[in-house]
Structures are given as C-alpha cells and as structure tokens.
Amino acid sequence: MNKIILFYKYIEIPYPKQVMKWQQQICQDLQLKGRILISHEGINGTLGGLSENLDQYKNLMSEHELFGNIDFKESAGGPECFPRLSVKVRNEAVSLGIPYDALTPRNAGQHLSPEQTHELIATQPEDLVILDARNNYEWAIGKFENAITPNIENFRDLPQYLEENLEQFADKQVLMYCTGGIRCERASAYLNEKNIAKKVYQMDGGIHRYVEQYPDGFFRGKNYVFDGRIAVKVNDDIIGSCSICTQPCDDYHNCLNAMCNEHFIACVACIEKLEKTCSKECQTLLAENKVAMRPEFNKSCHI
Ligand SMILES: [Zn+2]
Ligand SMILES: [Zn+2]
Numbered sequence: 503m504n505k506i507i508l509f510y511k512y513i514e515i516p517y518p519k520q521v522m523k524w525q526q527q528i529c530q531d532l533q534l535k536g537r538i539l540i541s542h543e544g545i546n547g548t549l550g551g552l553s554e555n556l557d558q559y560k561n562l563m564s565e566h567e568l569f570g571n572i573d574f575k576e577s578a579g580g581p582e583c584f585p586r587l588s589v590k591v592r593n594e595a596v597s598l599g600i601p602y603d604a605l606t607p608r609n610a611g612q613h614l615s616p617e618q619t620h621e622l623i624a625t626q627p628e629d630l631v632i633l634d635a636r637n638n639y640e641w642a643i644g645k646f647e648n649a650i651t652p653n654i655e656n657f658r659d660l661p662q663y664l665e666e667n668l669e670q671f672a673d674k675q676v677l678m679y680c681t682g683g684i685r686c687e688r689a690s691a692y693l694n695e696k697n698i699a700k701k702v703y704q705m706d707g708g709i710h711r712y713v714e715q716y717p718d719g720f721f722r723g724k725n726y727v728f729d730g731r732i733a734v735k736v737n738d739d740i741i742g743s744c745s746i747c748t749q750p751c752d753d754y755h756n757c758l759n760a761m762c763n764e765h766f767i768a769c770v771a772c773i774e775k776l777e778k779t780c781s782k783e784c785q786t787l788l789a790e791n792k793v794a795m796r797p798e799f800n801k802s803c804h805i
Contacts, residue, residue, distance in 0.1 A: 503553045504580025506536075506729070507560070508710065510595060510684040511572050512544040512607045518591045521545070521568075526589045528562055535584035536729070543602040544595040545569065546684055548729060550581040575682055575710045583730035583803040596684050599658035600692075611678060611690030611702030616715040619705050622677060623720045629700060631674040635660060635689045636681065636726070639765060643733055643742040643752035644709075644723030646679065660689055664696070671699045681725065683708040709736075724752050730803035745780075746772040759784040760796040 515521055518540045525538050529549065534556065536549035549556065556576075563569040594602060614622065622630065623646070632649040634641045641651040650670065652663040664671075676699045678686045686704035694702045705712055709725050713736045723741035724733035732754050742752040745766045755773055757764040757780035764780040779785040787793045 504550065504582075505553050505556060506548065506550045506577050506579035506583060506731075507556050508548050508575040508577070508682050509572050510544060510546040510682065511569060512595065512687055513568055515540060515542055515544065515568060518542060522589050522591050526587070528559060529587050529589065532556075532559055533581070534559060535581040535587050537584070538589045539592045539595055540590070541592045541595050541602070543606070546595040548584075548727075550579055550583050550729070573707060575707065577710070577734060579729070579731055579803065585730075596688075597656075597658055598661065598685075598688055598692075600661065600688070605688055605691055605695070607687040607691055609691040609694050610687050611676070611694055611704040613706040614677070614703045615706050616712045619677065619679075619703075619712055620716055620719055622675075622703070627675060629674050631671060631676050633671075633676055633678045634680075635678050635685050639754075640681070640726035642767065643754070644721065644725055644736060645741060647720050647722060649679075657685055657689075660685075661692055664689075664693055668696060668698050671696075673698075673700050675699070675701045675703065677703045677705070679705040679708055679712075681708050681727065682710045742767045744769040744772055746776070755780075756796065757781075757784050758796050758798075759788050760794040761787075762793075763796055 521540050532551060532555040534549045534551040538547040560574055563572060632646050634645055634649045634651045637655055638653050645651060654660055654663055676693060678690045680686050683706060690702050690704040693699060709721055713721050713725060718737050721736055722739040724735050726733050740750040740752050744751040746768055749769055751767055751769040754765060755768050758778040762780060762784050766780050776785050779788060788795060
C-alpha cells in the first residue's frame, strides 16, 4: 500500500544544510519521492511512498532532536504522484518574502481544531469573516462557503492584499485557512500584528484536517494540492467553471504547448476540441510545429 504524507514544523534549524543531507539520505533509503524545503525557520514537506516506509520516516523524524511532535497528515496517493525527490534549503519554509525575524508564528492567530472551526462557523456570528489564504487557482475549485478569496497568484502577494483591504477585517473575528496550516502560521501573524481585527484565528491542520472530520461540512468542492493529484475531491459540489465555455467544471489541465504551459480549468468537450491546449492560438502553433509539445502529465497518479 502506498500513501502520501504532508507535514511542517516551525522550529529554529541551526544547520539547514546538514538536515538537508540527512533528509536526502533517509528519503533515498526509503525510496520516497516528493518535496522537502528546509530553512532556518523550519521544515515543510510532502512525500509519497510505501506506507511502511513512510511510517519508518515518521519514526526517524520523531527520534530527531528537532522534529518530534509533528502532525503528519496522510492521504491517498503514492510516489508516482511526484516527478522526483527534491530536498532543498530555502530562506523560508514557505515563501512569503518577509524575513523570518520580522514575522514569526509566535504572533500567530489562535489555532482552532476542526471541531472548534465547525462550531464557530455553524453559530454564524455576525462579525465572523472567513479568509482563504491560498492562491486564486486553489480556491477556484474549492473553498469554505462565504470565504473572502484574495485574487493572488502567489502567497508572497498576500501581505499586500491584506494591506490594501484592512478595513474588511476591522473589528471582525477573522478565521483564516490554507491547505495544511503552514501558510496561516505566518499570514495570521501578519494580520494579528496589524491590530485591526477583533480576533484572528487559524484552522489547525488547514482544510486537510477539517474535511477529514467534516467531508460534507462548510468546505465545498475540491482541495487543491501541489503534486500530481492536483486536487483531492472532498464532496460532490463543483465550484469552478470551464475557462473556455464557463460551464461548471473543476478539472485542471496544462496547455500542451511547452512554451505556454498554462494551468487552466477546462471541460472534456473543450479540452478535446482544443487538443489539450488552452486556446486556438496554442492549438495552431502546435499543429504547425512552431512550438514544442510539453511532455504529458504522469497518468499513473490515480487516487
Ligand atoms: Zn468547456
Ligand atoms: Zn496555451
């Protein structure tokens, strides 16, 4: 049996390069694939592999002086959902573009468990604002009902969005969420430090943990993920729409024109008509051999 694990931990890592080499070694030994980012502020990873090997990975982590008590989230999938193993040292565990010393999770919003999250939303307080801290292509196919969805393409654009829209949060209870919780640790700290909201909360474990408890709750649609699965279906609601004909649809494709590689939502009829490209222009360029064809996506990643 295969599976995928998702995890993070904010902790001061004095020697990230040393941790990187150790991670490369154990992941290779356990034949894991995926992506691990290590920085002075912590570790952030997604790995696919055999269940028993991932359990062994978790044991090795828990024995390490820095990496005990990690909340490992598990889901269906496997190593085939990743092109390779990539272990890298970065400035930040997740890229916000703000030095760690200037913004740390120490000032983060209060964590709410899935149960507390569900209860807060269910009681419908008038001053509650739900804020999606993810990118536009993520919330386009799934989100919490009535959430504010910033039109940003990168997490590092969120601070500017918050700056320009602070009045939306004035005297409100703000409930922030992201995929697994890592982004909210610092994004909620950013909002908290503005001292404008009445209260700032973050969903502990993000969408992942909430939908495990409440698959038919206040989150509707699919949960976008950053591997070959692209998205994990949570319930039957279709939140997105085909970018070509606008009918309800939540299936992503990448344009077959290697020079374009646009990531877009398209229905079966439109994608067939455009021969897996995003537009008539890309279709024509490919047909006339003026551009290279992007290697097709790994189809073995099924969940
Ligand atoms: Zn369509
Ligand atoms: Zn294209």
